[in-house]
Amino acid sequence: MSEVLILVDAVDGKVAKSTGELATFAKAIGKVNAVVFDASLASQLSSYTIDNVIVCNGIDVTKFSPAPVAQALAQLVASKSAAAVLITSSARGKEIAGRLAVATNSGIITDASTIDSDLVTTQLVFGGSTTVHAAVTHGTTIATLRSNSIEPTAGSGTPTTEEFTPTISDAAKLGQVISTEPVVKGGRPELTEASIVVSGGRGTNGDFKPVEAFADVLGAAVGASRAATDAGWYPHTHQVGQTGKTVSPQLYVACGISGAIQHRAGMQTSKMIVAINKDSEAPIFELADYGVIGDLFNVLPQATTAIAAKKA
Amino acid sequence: MKIAVCVKQVPDSWAEKKMAGGVLDRASVDAVLNDLDEYAVEEALRIVAANSPTKEVGEGSGHTITLISMGPDRATEAIRKALSMGADEAIHICDAGLGGSDALATSLVLSKAISDGGFDLVICGTESTDARMSVIPAMLAERLGWAQLTFAGSVSVDPSATKVSIARSTELGIENMEASFPVVVSVIEKINEPRYPSFKGIMAAKKKTITVKSLSDIGISPDQVGSKAAWSNVRDAVLRPARSAGIKLEDGGDGGTKLADFLAEKRVI
Numbered sequence: 001m002s003e004v005l006i007l008v009d010a011v012d013g014k015v016a017k018s019t020g021e022l023a024t025f026a027k028a029i030g031k032v033n034a035v036v037f038d039a040s041l042a043s044q045l046s047s048y049t050i051d052n053v054i055v056c057n058g059i060d061v062t063k064f065s066p067a068p069v070a071q072a073l074a075q076l077v078a079s080k081s082a083a084a085v086l087i088t089s090s091a092r093g094k095e096i097a098g099r100l101a102v103a104t105n106s107g108i109i110t111d112a113s114t115i116d117s118d119l120v121t122t123q124l125v126f127g128g129s130t131t132v133h134a135a136v137t138h139g140t141t142i143a144t145l146r147s148n149s150i151e152p153t154a155g156s157g158t159p160t161t162e163e164f165t166p167t168i169s170d171a172a173k174l175g176q177v178i179s180t181e182p183v184v185k186g187g188r189p190e191l192t193e194a195s196i197v198v199s200g201g202r203g204t205n206g207d208f209k210p211v212e213a214f215a216d217v218l219g220a221a222v223g224a225s226r227a228a229t230d231a232g233w234y235p236h237t238h239q240v241g242q243t244g245k246t247v248s249p250q251l252y253v254a255c256g257i258s259g260a261i262q263h264r265a266g267m268q269t270s271k272m273i274v275a276i277n278k279d280s281e282a283p284i285f286e287l288a289d290y291g292v293i294g295d296l297f298n299v300l301p302q303a304t305t306a307i308a309a310k311k312a
Numbered sequence: 313m314k315i316a317v318c319v320k321q322v323p324d325s326w327a328e329k330k331m332a333g334g335v336l337d338r339a340s341v342d343a344v345l346n347d348l349d350e351y352a353v354e355e356a357l358r359i360v361a362a363n364s365p366t367k368e369v370g371e372g373s374g375h376t377i378t379l380i381s382m383g384p385d386r387a388t389e390a391i392r393k394a395l396s397m398g399a400d401e402a403i404h405i406c407d408a409g410l411g412g413s414d415a416l417a418t419s420l421v422l423s424k425a426i427s428d429g430g431f432d433l434v435i436c437g438t439e440s441t442d443a444r445m446s447v448i449p450a451m452l453a454e455r456l457g458w459a460q461l462t463f464a465g466s467v468s469v470d471p472s473a474t475k476v477s478i479a480r481s482t483e484l485g486i487e488n489m490e491a492s493f494p495v496v497v498s499v500i501e502k503i504n505e506p507r508y509p510s511f512k513g514i515m516a517a518k519k520k521t522i523t524v525k526s527l528s529d530i531g532i533s534p535d536q537v538g539s540k541a542a543w544s545n546v547r548d549a550v551l552r553p554a555r556s557a558g559i560k561l562e563d564g565g566d567g568g569t570k571l572a573d574f575l576a577e578k579r580v581i
Contacts, residue, residue: 065460065489066450091438091446091463091482098447099454101416107543108415110445120547130331131550138543174459175491178477183485190483196580218581236502237481242441243347243501251580268555272578274571280562287555290574294563302568307581310572 002030002083005076006050007069007096008041009088015044017193018088020152022145023048026086027153028117034159035076037061037069042161048152050159058165065175066092070099072166077104077140084119084141090192097144106139111246113149115141124269147193148248191221191238196251199223199240199267203256203277203296206233210300211255217307223247223267225257241266255296259284276300313363313375313471316431317356317399318422318452319349321383321390322442334546335412335539336442345390348437350397350506353379355499356435357398357507359469369398375471376400380425380434382410382418388522396509396517403429407527412539415443419451421537424530427456432493433476438463438500449498459491462498 006022008015019034026032027049034050036042037060042053056072073085073096085100087093089111101108112121119141123132136142191197198220200211208222215222224234226241240247242265252270257263259275259282267273268287275288276296285291292299323341330337356377357369364373379394379402381387391402405421413421426434439446453460461467464478465486474493479486481500509517527534535541561570575581 065453065462067453067460070450070454092484094446095450095460095462098415098419098445098450101447101543102419102451102454108445108447109544110447124552125549126330129552129554131552132331133547133549134544135547136543137545171457175453175461175489175495177480177487177489179488181486181488183483192483236500239501251575272580273555274575276567276571280560285560286557288560289558290571291557291560292563292567292571293560294567298565299563299568299571302566303571303575304568306569306572307575310576310581 003033003080004029004031005033005035005073005080005082005085007073007085007087007093008034008036008045009090009093010038010041013038013040015041017152018147019045020048021147021150022086022088023050023155024150024153025115025145026084029084029115029119033076033080033082035073037072046158047155049155053159053161054164055161056164056166059168062180063177064173066095067099067172067175068166068168070096070103071168071172072164073100074103075166076164082140084115084143086115087142087144089144089146094144097142101142104140104142106142107136108142109134109136110144112143112145115143115145126265129268146246146248148195188215189219189221191223191240191245192247194221194247195249196220196253197223197240197247197249197267197270198253198255199225199257200228200234200255201225201257201263202227204228204233206231208234210297210304214253214255214300214304217304217311220253225263254284254288255300257284258282259287313360313433313469314429314431315356315359315375315377316380316426316429316434317349317352317377317394318434318436318448319353319379319381319390319394320346320440321381321387322346322440330551331549334549343386343389345393346437346440348439348441348501349394351499351501351503352435352437353394353397353399354504354506355467358504359467363469363471370400378403378429378431380422381405382421384411391522392517393509395520395522396513397507398513401520402522404522404524405527405530406524409527409534409538412542413537414542414544415445415447415451416543417537417541419448419455421530421532422448423452423455424532425525426452428530432474432495433469434458434494434496436496436498438498449496453496456494456496459495461489461491461495464497464499465503467497467499467503
């Protein structure tokens, strides 16, 4: 049976849902080995389809660049003769995957939305306009998977546990973390993981209050177009588009966003799209399942009140 | 201090793209300097100016900025643009054998050019707007055995202490990191506002040296790169059906209420 390694994701000491997604894909391929660097996470892994937990000891990976994690995984790939390594498509995840591909002489595929039992991946490219099926042809399949791609399957039974002490080179410890400042959450879900995203653009004129209020009544994350982040109206980290984040939520609400290709590239694969824009010719309406031609400063507050009333 | 900046010519990110024979069709769209590389060039210029006795880049600063680019003949246009911003010189790795190279081969070629150049610091954008893999800076650090300080929202360099400090900004928050030369840095968009090339800069760029190197010049065998050596393979690429527009209505004063009804009907709320 093929051995598969998945890298466990955690936020604030809690295993993230994306780990369950990786485990679900991995289970179709073979034996699922979940790799953790924090022993306290091991007990949280029984709810997913994980067969074995590998606890890596002897290195505090939060003190360094992604290099030590990649080095430890490379050693596990060799000792397990792993057929595949699945990692979440985050900034850090993709860097780990890149280093791992170099270290193990393996091919790499990033931002896949699925991987099947034959290790063939699906990627949506060019802003979701094209579906690509691809496979690694050399070494171990190193793949990063976008979160929110699959509903995690529930596991049955407690996984076995093994300990592993990787050998970390001095070169891998060269980039050191001196201090950290956690993300200021503000109570809203993370943009790429949210099931609803409400975004504002040029039409907000810099006033994101109605966008945020609508997002909050829906329990949504807030996004912004490049025009809005370039103008300094909203933090760069919330930018959705070609040079920002790619989101694929159940519902995407574009408020005062014209829908240039640049923006569409980051949201086109959303399951349902709603657009609110004063300009009836705005290209965003070509994508929208529901479009309101109107002023977001009238439409959003009214919709916010109406939804709050429905929920009450 | 010797700084290298990796730059790439890419299809215009505002243009519609399509596939041709399993790879991106580059011929059908305008080619430009990768947006995100402009931030890397700008940051290199700022680092040099901050550490220059004249507070300016170029001769007299005591530092050099060398662009490193892999690409076809026409990538010269993107390299000239980055030179016109103020970089001193460029190395252009151009070889018919490079077409179809994957990220592993690209990082191999760039790392060879970098290690041959005796640089203290390599600065990259976080990704190219065509492939969007975001792996090259990490792969370079792995291949070179250098420190990796990537996704920097701010960078400060102390050339006398040969030390680099960054604030790494990712979904995990901010990590303040440091390392000694040599270092691979990647910079995110919010780090600076790239300058527009001045007329003087554009004229000066015409006289700057672009050294063209082939694969044999940098000691890489043709069987290590190109489409034959790519370790991932596209099985098929299918154009997805275009999204069709749905309901579109004019706000007659009750647009918000109707929107709320629609969302309730679709069980979103």
